Amino acid sequence: MTTPLPPDMPVRPGFWNVPLWGEIGVYVVGLAAVALCVWGIVRGMKLTREGALGDPSTKTEKDPQALKRTLRAVLFADRIRETAFGNVHAALVVGFFFLFLGTALATLDWDIGHYVFGTQFLRGNVYLAYKLILDVAGVAVLAALLIGFVRRMKSVTLPRTDRFLWAYASLAFIVLSGYAVEGLRLAVEQPLWMSFSPVGSVAAKMFIALGIERAGLESVHVLLWTVHGLAALAFIATIPLTFYGHMYRTPLSIFHRKAAPLGRLPKIEAIEEQETFGLSHIEQLSAHERFQLEGCVECGRCNDVCPAVRAGTPLAPRTIVMKLRERAERLAAGLPDDGKHLTGDVVTHEELFSCTTCGACARACPAEIQTPDLIVRMRRHLALEEGAFPEGAATALENTASVGNPWGLDPYERLDWGKDLDLPVAEPGEHYDVLYWVGCAASYDRRARKVARAVVTILRAAGVKFAVMSEERCHGEFARRLGEEYLFQTAAQENIENFANYAFDRILTACPHCFNTLANEYPTFEGFPEVPVVDHATFIRELIEAGRLAGISPDATATVYHDPCYLARLNGVTNAPRSVLDAATRPLYPEETGEKTLCCGAGGGQMWAETKNPKPVNIVRLEDLKKTGARRVAVACPHCLTMLESAKATTGDEETLVRDIAEIVAERLTETKGEKCEEAEAKAEA
Structure with a gap:
């Protein structure tokens, strides 16, 4: 039984102007989108583990603090917020989180509050605060996306491939279309409290100024609501396939970081009995290392702090990570071997022997990728199997x-x-x-x-x-x-x-x-x-x-x-x-x-x-x-x-x-x- 509310009580309108097929369809498509997302994540993790044989001569230490470390890194984002653009990214994350939370609360408000208890909790001042917070969160997301886009276009070091542009555009479209849907509703209803949706109110005034009649506004609303909903659900379904996969890959990378102390390298067990040493084939990466590589967001912080980069050497930590990840992805995709040697062709000797193993790249990396450890593993192959060293070091x-x-x-x-x-x-x-x-x-x-x-x-x-x-x-x-x-x-x-x-x-x-x-x-x-x-x-x-x-x-x-x-x-x-x-x-x-x-x-x-x-x-x-x-x-x-x-x-x-x-x-x-x-x-x- 639904409890009647006073006519002047602000309350969230559930599925306003949405036909029954839309109300049913959003749940059907929504469940399918979530299922596809989960399937993609599980499948990706399975491929990561299957394609990683690891190095049997070294032991992988389990970190009892891994989960605690990861949760802290995700919740507080201390490392991300160390730079100005890191704070911009943090604003994007917080804004996106509130938008997601707002959608979840709206679902609970209607499906549980309305249908189960006969009343809605998103009403009165709670609803007004809810609308204001969501509008501000959307602005934060758009501002962060714009700053990130401009930065990437001006940068000479950050990649500017289509997938990054698509990532910016797709998320911006979801937020802007949401504002448009809200503006159409407000243009029709014109409630007294519409000022608590400041961006939506501006959109509503624009639609009103166009002189569109109520029926036209409602028709456009249904169309845009459908497009907005499909875009948002498509975003969820394709997370494992897009750049936004870093939302789970980066925490996985942090979780799989080696245990402290960070200054300790893995020991080669029974070294005199080993036939191969170090990292010379991509199959020798462990699952932990593969998860680390996949966590890279290509931000370039590692290059910014690398002394070898500042000295003008051939080494760039991000390039090393990207080269190894590309080889690992080829392996996971079952592509044929192209005959390139990992140490020499893919990663050159000059790159490997320019590293000072200072750990600056690993310390700055938001995904906590231990690039120096990977470099030392490749050096082990060169040293113990090829006898290759930089000039002067052999003496x-x-x-x-x-x-x-x-x-x-x-x-x-x-x-x-x-x-x-x-x-x-x-x-x-x-x-x-x-x-x-x-x-x-x-x-x-x-x-x-x-x-x-x-x-x-x-x-x-x-x-x-x-x-x-x-x-x-x-x-x-x-x-x-x-x-x-x-x-x-x-x-x-x-x-x-x-x-x-x-x-x-x-x-x-x-x-x-x-x-x-x-x-x-x-x-x-x-x-x-x-x-x-x-x-x-x-x-x-x-x-x-x-x-x-x-x-x-x-x-x-x-x-x-x-x-x-x-x-x-x-x-x-x-x-x-x-x-x-x-x-x-x-x-x-x-x-x-x-x-x-x-x-x-x-x-x-x-x-x-x-x-x-x-x-x-x-x-x-x-x-x-x-x-x-x-x-x-x-x-x-x-x-x-x-x-x-x-x-x-x-x-x-x-x-x-x-x-x-x-x-x-x-x-x-x-x-x-x-x-x-x-x-x-x-x-x-x-």
Whole structure:
């Protein structure tokens, strides 16, 4: 039984002017559209899984946080909203969501409220708010579509294929035709509350101005209502076939992202028993990787933040993803093999070996596609099956294999940097608070040796019982990133065996690459000690907060901090270095900082490769840092130190100072101590 409403009560008109065939047809066609959409999604996911054989030599880790991560990414869209155009897209999503919600509420209002309970809940002020919100949501969608269209037409990097134009046009048509349908109804009824549909009211006034009679308006209304309904339902049915498939493909990509830590590469199990290595055929992509590739929306954010792109190298992360996705789609479609080799023909060696594995592309990607991991997998094929490496890197690899360091220097000289420091060398049977892993750079590079000496100064000032390991050798991280997994695993086994000889509470590193390797990758090997690994920035902060480095007085030198990629982006260590600098100096920060830092250009083996880039990224980064007006650059990585010092030499910059945070703290400790001694002497004389 229907409850009668007052004649002046605003209420949503259900199926106004729509004939019975239309009312029945919308449900029939609607169910068919939803069924087609679901079938298309399920079929696509099935093809993705069937065409992905994966790599049996590596294990795919399940991420227990995958669902939680995905829901957060979808609901809050933090990564999408990081840019101006990302906020425009967010407005489109929110507007589209309200339009969808409005349609769902209208269905419930009529089918449940009207037919089941005999009354409608979309009435009175609720209905008026409902109409106003939907009108505003439609405007937001149209504005976002217009901005996106103009941006794409002006861009020289974004693709402008017909499918993107069709995507913009189809959604705009659905919204505009909806406004037209509403305007025709308002032109006929002219209710007192029509101003709560501002866009619909404007359309209604236009129809009234045309002088069309009521019968004509009603006839056009039925026609447009039908076209609008069919267009909306066709949109739903074809989602899996169009660009708008990213509405479910991108969340699937996020869900299938590898588990944290992001700095860990998958280990090749039983490496000596494997017959093939890495990624050389598209069939070797796992289902997780295929889902990731399909999640790409071609926005180009990865290219915008890629240091290799800025340096003018052949690499463009989006191009890599698109090439692999195209090959995967060919496989899923059952197309014949065209004879092209994945590494060499489809993706060139120059593209692969231009990557610094800094993770900037993966960090910026709304679909969280792990492009560096795919690149390393292809590098593994080149390294382990073809013996292909970039110029210069082969020598560093040979040196590491023969004498345990990429410089090729005498392993017995590894501790020469501390000959005059009376270094405590770890001994079996003795327990240490900290085992200081020095790393190759601080052991052999003359400039980086100062960082090791500064760390020792800090440890002794804080009264930390520490030792270094005489058997230390290169952990092989750069080799792993270049694809030489065998050398990496050999180095890992040797170092892990040496760790077993000593007792210590923690391992301290002053290099983010050492930190990432020992904290995230070595633990996947049997025998690695179950102790925490700590970076030197975090450790120094702990000492300061515990009062063990009391008395540090900050100097007045304006210092800009450069975040290392492997510390900030891949491991999320951003607060500790800033706390340390707050205690020791006056820190400034460049535009690209924290997890959004710009790579110095050393990672992924690039430190050892001969590059001929139009403008090396280390020079680009130094120029960015100097824009802050700071005279001193603070770093927390010996590779960043080397690259920025090299940029200084190349550009003839003799004014900018580059210092590791450990050096800055050690200098302040020494100077503060000296100042206190002078004060004491002055008091004694007085």
